[in-house]
Amino acid sequence: MLRLLPPPAGEQSPDSVYAALDWRAPAGARPHVALNMVCTADGRAAVAGRAAGIGSPTDRLLMRQLRAQADAVMVGAGTLRAEALTPTVPASYAAARLARGQSAQPLGVLVSNSGRLPLDRSFFTRADFARALITSAAGAAALAPAARAGLRVLIAGESAVDLAAALGALRAELGVRWLLCEGGPTLNHALLAAGLVDELFLTLAPKLAAGPGPTIVEGAPFAPAAAPRLRLLTVHADGDELYLRYRVVREEAAPCR
């Protein structure tokens, strides 16, 4: 594939694109938070209800590279219902993770306001990674007893999850420094609205889908003064697919004169 930014542009092996990110231990009380999403050129993050199938094998390779460096991979319960995903990496990544002092697999983190969980998903039935649930007090009260088996439950908020508090708990209680969020669009919106996102990894698939599928961020419009702005860090291309890495920044207030 081609690295287009930063210069100099040139050929780059897909194996190295996101394999050694410049992630440092975050200074604040929460993890460094990166979103990883794929969408069509017309902005659809799901086609026929699912993100699977939008991206290419290269997109999935880069997704595994991101997961392999994260301490934890987070997903919303709605996305888990739709996608049947498991936030794991192939065993070939485990040695490097262990050498860096990480667990062999990222911690799987599920976010649910309600506590109603799709317990039949491989996220719950596989034994090769640790799991945590972020939920509200109401959601915790609604949890089926079977759901608690092997699940670390972090309670933040009364009826809806307080994401800032939850991320603080992920850091303080579970040692999560780098958190990769794989959606869905509603969870992305809640994180962005709370100012909790540091980076966006966006794959732009070379296709048009139309239809009712969501974009990568779904929720109330951001007020112009508070809308997240993006700094373009890197651009790669493989065939017609683009891989964009952005830093998320808040709009600066105009300086006083």
Add this chain to the structure above:
Amino acid sequence: MLRLLPPPAGEQSPDSVYAALDWRAPAGARPHVALNMVCTADGRAAVAGRAAGIGSPTDRLLMRQLRAQADAVMVGAGTLRAEALTPTVPASYAAARLARGQSAQPLGVLVSNSGRLPLDRSFFTRADFARALITSAAGAAALAPAARAGLRVLIAGESAVDLAAALGALRAELGVRWLLCEGGPTLNHALLAAGLVDELFLTLAPKLAAGPGPTIVEGAPFAPAAAPRLRLLTVHADGDELYLRYRVVREEAAPCR
């Protein structure tokens, strides 16, 4: 700004990015059709109901370069109501247009199924460019007499516009070889669904908007086998904003064995 694709990457003046496109006289019975759209990184083609304000001054410069090479600039009536746009270029482009045998300004083409037109818009009140209306037979019957002044009316379809026939008429009757469509998303969808789009120029603004705004293509989902695929032709960057040029292709049927 930077040209990222095609290689070699390097600095390029914004004045030259889309100023000399490789557009040839189309072989078929309709014009060469290019869409030009701007959206946020989360796919919104309108924020608070309008596209204006999403793109940077560089985006608008490139828009003018595209318009300056088009024989006609087309827009849907809904977008004209929302945006108050006039499909013109500064007078500095006129000499080059005249030297190429084009009119000093592109023909302004409005598409309306209903024939109910926003006659107070500068699209109708300015005298410095020619105008055409594409509408259905029902829309033509509903046209206010005042709307016909200075307006070439092309009728295609009974109650809804037949875009393939309308584009054929633009070519055959008005000599339009290169047609730039500036939306909106519903007109884009109708053109794509009918297989009438050759290129997509897409500016990706470095911001996130969320909210109810449309994407660049709004309408029923494309069937997977008929969904438009994109070939990435060029990529430019100015600061954090990206300018993508795609060729639109139909998914190839699997070859027979």
